[in-house]
Amino acid sequence: MTITANKRHREAKEPHWIEWATGMVSALVVVAMIAWVGYKAWTDADMEPEFTITITERRPVEGGYRVAFDIVNKATVTAAAVAVRGEIVDGDNMVEDADVTFDYVPAQSQSSGAILFSQDPGAREVRVRAVGYTDP
Amino acid sequence: MNGARAERGNDVGESRDFLIGLGRGAAGAMLFGIPMLMTMELWQLGFYIERWRLFLLLIVNIPLLILLAHRIGFERTSTAAEACRDAIIAYGLGVLISAAILIMLGDIKPHMPLSEMLGKVAIQSVPASIGALLGRSQLGGQAGKDEDDGDGEKDQDEGGDAVPDEISTSYSRELFLMAVGALFLNLNVAPTEEIILIAYKMTPWHALVMIGVSIAIMHGFVYAVAFKGTHEIPKETPWWHAFFRFTLPGYLVAMLISFYVLWTFGRLDDTAPTQMLMSAIVLAFPGAIGAAAARLIL
Known part of the structure; x- marks a missing residue:
């Protein structure tokens, strides 16, 4: 409890037990947080961003064809300006490509986006892959 | 009035x-x-x-x-x-x-x-x-x-x-004032992209330092630096009493407010727990200053 008299704050001498209980719980949580971050600092090896892309949806939209995907960064470092390119491939010939850029793909996290093609790939193969990134 | x-x-x-x-x-x-x-x-x-x-x-x-x-x-x-x-x-x-x-x-x-x-x-x-x-x-x-x-x-x-x-400020009200201070400064900085960018740039070592500095600033603001409205600790009370009863709960309040604001602005979506924690630690730094200032000003 704090007493404010004449604009001066003074802490009470005999605090309520609940103040100590709150203090202890807070101390535990803060220590746990520090331990968690410390553990991460100790164990995290220097890694390069590592992307896995899975196509989640393919459907025609007005004026084109939409291929939605999830991009997962498994590494413990974040990648910025991640460029993802989608290609429609017919045998050895590339029929169409389209790019999309993610501002960030955070470490061990997932982002989602979509590529819009102008034509329906039909039975042709659709490739989606990350082509580059920068360190944030 | x-x-x-x-x-x-x-x-x-x-x-x-x-x-x-x-x-x-x-x-x-x-x-x-x-x-x-x-x-x-x-x-x-x-x-x-x-x-x-x-x-x-x-x-x-x-x-x-x-x-x-x-x-x-x-x-x-x-x-x-x-x-x-x-x-x-x-x-x-x-x-x-x-x-x-x-x-x-x-x-x-x-x-x-x-x-x-x-x-x-x-x-x-x-x-x-x-x-x-x-x-x-x-x-x-x-x-x-x-x-x-x-x-x-x-x-x-x-x-x-x-x-x-x-x-007489009850303990819960003291924590509430800290929450208001933290929320206010958080709303100022949380929407900017810099907060998550800083979290991405920092390593866990940086985060550890930031936690320590945040807590030290919080305690220093209220008890050590002689601002107007500085809280006085009775002489016979050891310094760590106030540290445990006010500063650590205050930092926890600042962290919780940080999480809430980040979540409200959609900064935690599809993000790994460690990254969430890092963003919250970054945001709790201004939050801690706001919380300490609120105890002095309000």
Whole structure:
């Protein structure tokens, strides 16, 4: 409890037990947080961003064809300006490509986006892959 | 608001005082709201923030304003009804000022969809309404007060000061004030992209240092550096008593507020727990400063 008299704050001498209980719980949580971050600092090896892309949806939209995907960064470092390119491939010939850029793909996290093609790939193969990134 | 005038029962004087109070509230809303009103990310959040998160923020703001008004109001509030009235006035001022300034800045135009206009005003009204309440307490009745303090704790009677001369701050209220301070500074910086960018740039080692510095600043602000309003610890009490009872819970409050604000702005979506924690640690740094400042100022 704090007493404010004449604009001066003074802490009470005999605090309520609940103040100590709150203090202890807070101390535990803060220590746990520090331990968690410390553990991460100790164990995290220097890694390069590592992307896995899975196509989640393919459907025609007005004026084109939409291929939605999830991009997962498994590494413990974040990648910025991640460029993802989608290609429609017919045998050895590339029929169409389209790019999309993610501002960030955070470490061990997932982002989602979509590529819009102008034509329906039909039975042709659709490739989606990350082509580059920068360190944030 | 002004005891001497109110006692006269003069209606003209009362309504004039009320208008002055409104003016101070509007000034406070602008003073505290301008940094956010001129932040691009907050305009954008106005239309892409998930509506139920915005709804929750707007609802949470109501009890927050009422509790804050109960402590520092447009008038010296004694009853819950008065606190509610002041809170509503502050919220209304926040909405009006936000809307007026956004229109002036050309950020709201007639051809925009209604939901975009409402979203932009709604998200800005939260910090602006807190500012309106603070404006009343921090801008009001300051004239001549410093001299009074210099005169060796002379009784100030009721001269326009929103804070009574002797109040006992309950522990929960102390934590609440820290939450308000943290929330206010968080709303200032959380919408910007820099917060997550900093979290991405930092290694866990940086985060560890940041936790330590945040806690040290919090304790130092309130107990060590001799600001006006600094809290005194009784001489026979060891320093770590206040550290455990106030500073650590205060930091925890700042962390929780950080998580809440980040979540509201959609910064935690699809993110790994460690990254969430890192962002919250970054945001809790200004939050901790805000929380400590709130204990001194309010």
